[in-house]
Amino acid sequence: MRRFLRKFFSFTIMAVLLVPSLALAAGPKAAPLVVVADTRKFTGWEAWWTNLYNESHFWFTVVTVITIPIVGLIFGLITDFIMGHIGIDLSSRELAEH
Amino acid sequence: MEFFYVLMPIAGVKIFWPGLIILGVGVGIIGGFFGMGGAWMVTPGLNILGFPMAFAIGTDIAHMAGKSLISTMRHGKFGNVDYKLGIIMLVGTIVGFEVGAQMVMWLERLGSVEKVVRYLYLVLLALIAWMVFADVAKKKRKEREALAKGGEVDKLATGLEWHKTFHAIKIPPMMHFKTAQIYCSAWLPITVSFLTGWLAGILGIGGGLIRMPALIYFIGCPTHVAVGTDLFEVMISGLYGTATYTYKGRTELVAAIIMLIGASVGAQIGTVATKYIKGYGIRIVFGLAVIGCAISIVLKLMAKSMPTYAAYLDGGATVLILGLVAGMSLYIFLRMVAGARREVAMKKARQ
Numbered sequence: 333m334r335r336f337l338r339k340f341f342s343f344t345i346m347a348v349l350l351v352p353s354l355a356l357a358a359g360p361k362a363a364p365l366v367v368v369a370d371t372r373k374f375t376g377w378e379a380w381w382t383n384l385y386n387e388s389h390f391w392f393t394v395v396t397v398i399t400i401p402i403v404g405l406i407f408g409l410i411t412d413f414i415m416g417h418i419g420i421d422l423s424s425r426e427l428a429e430h
Numbered sequence: 431m432e433f434f435y436v437l438m439p440i441a442g443v444k445i446f447w448p449g450l451i452i453l454g455v456g457v458g459i460i461g462g463f464f465g466m467g468g469a470w471m472v473t474p475g476l477n478i479l480g481f482p483m484a485f486a487i488g489t490d491i492a493h494m495a496g497k498s499l500i501s502t503m504r505h506g507k508f509g510n511v512d513y514k515l516g517i518i519m520l521v522g523t524i525v526g527f528e529v530g531a532q533m534v535m536w537l538e539r540l541g542s543v544e545k546v547v548r549y550l551y552l553v554l555l556a557l558i559a560w561m562v563f564a565d566v567a568k569k570k571r572k573e574r575e576a577l578a579k580g581g582e583v584d585k586l587a588t589g590l591e592w593h594k595t596f597h598a599i600k601i602p603p604m605m606h607f608k609t610a611q612i613y614c615s616a617w618l619p620i621t622v623s624f625l626t627g628w629l630a631g632i633l634g635i636g637g638g639l640i641r642m643p644a645l646i647y648f649i650g651c652p653t654h655v656a657v658g659t660d661l662f663e664v665m666i667s668g669l670y671g672t673a674t675y676t677y678k679g680r681t682e683l684v685a686a687i688i689m690l691i692g693a694s695v696g697a698q699i700g701t702v703a704t705k706y707i708k709g710y711g712i713r714i715v716f717g718l719a720v721i722g723c724a725i726s727i728v729l730k731l732m733a734k735s736m737p738t739y740a741a742y743l744d745g746g747a748t749v750l751i752l753g754l755v756a757g758m759s760l761y762i763f764l765r766m767v768a769g770a771r772r773e774v775a776m777k778k779a780r781q
Contacts, residue, residue, distance in 0.1 A: 367440070367484070367679050367680075369439060369440045369442065370442050373437065373442075374439060378439045381439050381440075381683075382439045382440065385439075385440050385679065389676070389677050389678075389679050390677070392676060392679075393673055393676040393677045396492065396672060396673075396676045396681055396683050397669060397672055397673050397676065399683060399687075400492055400493075400495050400496045400669070400672055400683075400686065400690075401495065401496065401499055401669070403496055403687055403690055404495070404496030404497065404499040404500055404690060404694070405499060405500075405503075407496070407500060407690055407691065407693075407694035408499060408500035408503050408504075408694055408697075408698075410694070411500070411694045411695055411697075411698045412503070412504070412698070415698050415702065418770060418774070419773075419774045419777065420702070420705075420770045420773050420774060421773065422504070422507065422702070423507050423508075424507075424508065424509070425508040425509065425510070425654065425704070425705045
């Protein structure tokens, strides 16, 4: 049974990951409108970023999806470090109740 | 004053960046404390700051994924995340979400569903609020009765105990969720997550607002574990949402990162506050948040049926939501500061 369960969950997760329409159908639908970023206003990384948006939504998505957790992790570690200096125990919670 | 404005590269609008940070702090605190993404709070806030609606949802989801990661990290250290339960529920949630979203499209082909969806949302919120306060009242009654008998209720006792009935249904395979301290059929979390995902798909919301109470009342998670496990789910589904909205070109990463600066601080405050507030304290504040959310939807529905007062009613709904965010964040922050002071003072006294 355990083997069956493992196979079942692996298959379901794989199906969810490999069939993009499952994820794409989630959430409210955005109206089919094409937005073009104005690259003339920017230089440096901002120009690169807007160009990437205009040229390929796919790569723009890849960079965004990678950036968000990395930035979250960095900010999380920074605030963790700061909170650690307050002097409270940040690794356990004594309250064991509902 | 120009310093306080930043030009968004994709949306092409100038945004007051301190406003983004403040909004991030507020929803970070509430999200970390209740275990939800909080899209219903952020989207009107972003809109007020001048964000085009087309970018508000995508940007909100992107920041939500990062913020939930920070909260999950902290809740994980507190032992509040049941990863096994979270992964199983994630499968049910995604499949349910898909079914719900497809159902809305099918209903749309039959006619306008917007009003029906809003009413359904309202009924659901009323049900959640009733569940929370009925639970609190029942727990208090149990405490009074035990006190009258000269005893004390068990520390782990709850008011509503529906989960016990569900746990008694022993359809194989049975599973043990160590962190949540639950032994039940695997089909229970799968069914509950499928249903909450389905409802979220129909309503077009993230689902944290429904999943958190479902984890408590149907699956039987302790409040803190429900918060942490839900955030773990929000983190993963948030990344999915980020991918879909960004692919449609509707995410402003710069704004999401600015919001994350505030949200990272807020998420830590909200999560640490759960250390000092009892499970039932969290449930009561959550119930109040649900009532606030329901009132804002009533105002929005009234705005649609009374076009003359639409501007006032819509404005009222936004003010109510932002007021709720500010009030609740302040309350949670003050409780966290008071708890931290107490802990530090106790530590010093022991030395």
